[in-house]
Amino acid sequence: MSKIYNLAFALLFSTSVVWASDGNQPQPEKSSLKEAILSDPESIAEGEKKFNSLCAYCHGSKGSGGKAKKLQSREFEPDYLFRTITNGIKRGSLNMPPWNKLSEETRWKLVAYILSLGKNTGDN
Secondary structure (H helix, E strand, O other): OHHHHHHHHHHHHHHHHHHHOOOOOOOOOHHHHHHHHHOOHHHHHHHHHHHHHHOHHHHOHHHOOOOOOOOOOOOOOHHHHHHHHHHOEEEOOEEEOOOOOOOHHHHHHHHHHHHHHHHOOOOO
């Protein structure tokens, strides 16, 4: 009977080792993904492209304002922006749709770009 248990344990252990070494790289933790994107100039540039295609209509070119609030020269918490992009906002007659269908990575790239606008002092 103990041989069966030993065999079962060996089979289970070898299977888990194979699964662990299937060539997939471990996914970075969410906070490390966030930090990597927020500090990456390439991610900021990709965020700008996405902003221009999805957000500029309301928030203006380079976040200068328009139908929606100005984003330039403002300080935001990254998590606040991420939640706002993900869930949208309903205030009175103005509504920002939720962008939760965008990948998490894309939403963090949008956050990175918007945060970069806060570093500008209105220079266009």
